[in-house]
Amino acid sequence: MxxxxxxFIALYFITRLANSQSSWTALGSGMDARVHTVKAMNNNLFAGGEFLSAGNISANRIAKWDGTNWSSLGSGTDSIVLDIEISGDSLFACGDFINAGGVTTNRIAMWYGNSWNALGNGTNGRIRTIFIKDSIIYAGGDFTSAGSITANYIAKWDGNSWSALGSGMNNSVYSIGSIGNDIYAAGLFTSAGGTPANRIAKWDGNSWVPLGSGLNNMVQSIFTSGNLVYAGGNFTMAGGIPANRIAVWNGSNWSPIGNGFNNIVISLEMFNNNLIASGTFTLSGSDTVNRIAKWNGNSWESLGGGMNNIVRNISVWENTIYAGGLFTMAGNTSANYIAKLTDIPTALxxxxxxxxxxxxxxxxxxxxxxxxxxxxxxxxxxxxxxxxxxxxxxxxxxxxxxxxxxxxxxxxxxxxxxxxxxxxxxxxxxxxxxxxxxxxxx
Incomplete structure (x- = not known):
């Protein structure tokens, strides 16, 4: 036996598939400054960040790529866009901005038809992330009030008004996700609803629940799949065990994912059944992965040679992964702050x-x-x-x-x-x- x-194990290693030979391609001439967020939907890509032009057109911090050309969303926003989400025919953007399309929106706005709209009175501080579930918009960030109510670092919008999730957190929220009816939030906080919760917690509809002993440093991104919660950030311990900046929660315990990374994980996604991580890292163990990597079930692999600078966000639509950040090279391709990779060999x-x-x-x-x-x-x-x-x-x-x-x-x-x-x-x-x-x- x-x-x-x-x-059997030898056969496994001998028969592993080789890395994909797919390569990164640019989206036109890209942007003139960093991209913080990308969101792909229905063969369109929306990007937000600090740029003032996309391709050869004026696009104030938010733009749309239709596969051929860039276009603006009205007159855009007056400051940084940090996250984008889409629900039906509506696009929601958040960040540091006060105005969108000339409308006072206070850090969150909805693009519908051809105009920007406010969500009540917005918030009193930066919104870093938005998440939509059952037409409810959850927002997390650095704020302490939403609309006219106290909402510590996390709040929800039901289409008419803002409300808090309990007493919220004691520090910033960077990422939000869900499993079933439960909402998960992660960030810099060490308590949620007055209960110790190290950088990640679950809202069950009535109260905040910690996920074990949590993480020992910032969680920048979470991604949920089935009953699992993947977390990426700048931590080195998860649930009291070593986990280099990426870990998974199975409902009871934390586990590391391979060797992890030598620097911060900023974004997580699933691409053709593989977990994808991006950020500031360059190594996984001794393997060079250059700021974007794929988990193959056994180790982390580079995707198309990676990027020459930070990858802040990734988004997937069908068989293509989009990446935005501070880079100007994607693999061997010149790509100004945004690029795409299509995985040709897959057949799912x-x-x-x-x-x-x-x-x-x-x-x-x-x-x-x-x-x-x-x-x-x-x-x-x-x-x-x-x-x-x-x-x-x-x-x-x-x-x-x-x-x-x-x-x-x-x-x-x-x-x-x-x-x-x-x-x-x-x-x-x-x-x-x-x-x-x-x-x-x-």
Whole structure:
């Protein structure tokens, strides 16, 4: 059995896919100053930041890319845009600005149709992040009041008025997300609702709940997937264990993600079932990753050679990742503060391009609790098997053992009855064999 384990794990490393050969491309001539936020939606990209022009047009701190050209959103804002979110036909922007399109908006505004609109009286301080759930807009930042009410660093807008989430935090909120009906907030704070909560907490609708002992320094970004909360920032400890600037919460415990990074993680996203991190970092362990990296389930990989300066934000639409920041080079491409990368080799559920080869994809989510999805592609009708093995090489489950038609397929594995640990999944179809590693965290 031990011999089988050694052979199996060796096979895993031998059959790992090589890094994508995709490369970064510029979006026209880019901007004239840094980009703080990018948001892709319906084949359009919206960017916000400190710039005054996009391409060759005037665009005060916010602009839209339609795939060919840049355009402005009215007369833009009078100061920095830090975040953008979209809901239906409405775009919401936040930051340091007081006016948007000549309208007094106080740090948050809505673009609808062809004009900017205020959300009540806004806030009395910087809004760093906005998050939309069920038509409710959650805002976090450096403020202590929203509209006419006290709201310490976090508040919500229901379309008519602002309200607080309990007594809020004792310091800034940098990022907001959700799982189910619960709202998660992260930042610089060490208490939430008067309860000790180190830089991250959950609002259950009535009170704030800490996530274990939290993190030992700033959390800049959170990303939720299934029952997992990913956190990135400038911390080196998560739940009392070493975690270099990136970690995952499974509902009970914190875990590091690989070697982490040598500097700050600013933004997190999912791209083709892989976690993507960006920020100021250049290394993961001894591997050069240059400010943007992909977690492949085992280690962090560079994306297209990375950037020559900070990547502040990333956004994904279909098969393309967009990045904005302080960089002027993306890989070997000149790209002024904004760029995109399209992952040509991928073939996931929902894509209909012709399949030319057998492929096994990394499970998603990974790490996971308690279930995950494993996807694969068949270029021809084949008899396929998919087996799960534990770290000792023991077969623990058979997920697939049947003939399938050509196309993209996926199988779910519910590991509710299995212990936490490292598992491997082996896929066989015709003469093709490949295996990958995954982590169950309970």
């Amino acid at each position: 031990i011999k089988l384990s050694i052979v 559920n929902g894509y209909t391009e012709k399949i030319y080869s057998f492929q096994l994809h990394q499970n998603y989510p990974n790490p996971f609790n308690p279930s995950t999805r494993i996807s694969f592609s068949l270029p021809e009708r084949s008899f396929a098997t998919l087996r799960i093995y534990d770290i000792l090489g023991r077969e623990v489950a058979i997920l697939l053992n049947s003939e399938l038609n050509t196309g993209n397929h996926s199988v779910n594995w519910d590991a509710s009855n299995y212990p936490s640990g490292v598992y491997f999944y082996m896929f066989e179809a015709g003469s093709y064999t490949e295996s990958k590693r995954m982590i169950l965290l309970k």
